Amino acid sequence: MKKASLLAASSVAMGIGLLAVPGVAAAAGTSYQAQLNPINGSGASGSFMLTVDGSTATVTEHVSGLAASFNGKPYPHVQHIHIGAKGQCPDMSADTSKDGVISTTEGAPAYGAIGATLSTSGDTSPAAATTLTVAPSGASFDYQRSFQLDTKTLDSVKTGTAVVVVHGLDPSKLPQAAQSEPSDLVPSLPLAATSPALCGTITASQMSSMPNGAAATGGGSTAGLQHEGLIAGGAALVAAGAMAGVALMRRRTSGER
Numbered sequence: 001m002k003k004a005s006l007l008a009a010s011s012v013a014m015g016i017g018l019l020a021v022p023g024v025a026a027a028a029g030t031s032y033q034a035q036l037n038p039i040n041g042s043g044a045s046g047s048f049m050l051t052v053d054g055s056t057a058t059v060t061e062h063v064s065g066l067a068a069s070f071n072g073k074p075y076p077h078v079q080h081i082h083i084g085a086k087g088q089c090p091d092m093s094a095d096t097s098k099d100g101v102i103s104t105t106e107g108a109p110a111y112g113a114i115g116a117t118l119s120t121s122g123d124t125s126p127a128a129a130t131t132l133t134v135a136p137s138g139a140s141f142d143y144q145r146s147f148q149l150d151t152k153t154l155d156s157v158k159t160g161t162a163v164v165v166v167h168g169l170d171p172s173k174l175p176q177a178a179q180s181e182p183s184d185l186v187p188s189l190p191l192a193a194t195s196p197a198l199c200g201t202i203t204a205s206q207m208s209s210m211p212n213g214a215a216a217t218g219g220g221s222t223a224g225l226q227h228e229g230l231i232a233g234g235a236a237l238v239a240a241g242a243m244a245g246v247a248l249m250r251r252r253t254s255g256e257r
Contacts, residue, residue: 029053034164034200040101042197048164057149064140066197067170074137077168078130083153085112087161089199100175103184103195111163115153130186157202166198
């Protein structure tokens with residue numbers, strides 16, 4: 001009876017220890033990330049984190065250095081997850097019109113069609129791709145939202161062919177030939193309004209949260225590393241407790257003899 005009690009107690013202790021260690025239970029989703037780099041000379045930058053749990057996506061994003069205003073109001077920056085192509089950001093060789101700007105359609109062979117719209121509210125499908133009223137706005141913004149991914153977009157994320165594109169350039173900084181051109185997506189808008197400003201390929205990540213600093217400067221939170229350390233430390237404590245239980249059981253068994 002004493003042996004059984006000791007084994008039961010050890011099992012309970014190990015179970016409690018495992019429950020007490022964050023992350024030992026089933027992990028909540030798979031993490032992906034993208035470093036958003038300037039395109040079309042925007043001078044902007046950003047970081048993007050995506051967690052996928054089933055078909056539910058949670059996006060956390062920070063961008064800065066974008067065009068600040070449009071017609072006297074905060075500049076709306078439509079943004080999307082593009083899918084189904086090379087999974088790359090285009091270079092200036094994509095500028096087939098030779099006007100000095102890579103338009104959205106010129107970049108499509110590299111990053112593909114729109115799979116999801118990163119809107120602030122409402123529709124997240126391609127149908128909302130150019131709805132300016134639900135686009136994040138201003139020179140800098142933080143974006144966080146959970147929504148459902150369709151099968152094609154989810155598959156593209158998993159296979160490494162999904163790309164984040166943030167649109168909206170400062171018209172005054174475009175080459176002279178492009179400043180008066182209409183948008184290739186919404187002809188009533190100028191070309192600058194819908195042309196890419198930031199781009200980044202979505203890749204698998206070992207991190208579970210958005211870095212606090214820019215990757216280029218070596219900044220960032222150590223939260224992910226601390227989390228892994230807690231798991232390893234907790235596992236070691238559980239193992240030590242189990243060994244102590246075994247030793248105690250042996251001593252008591254020897255005493256019974």
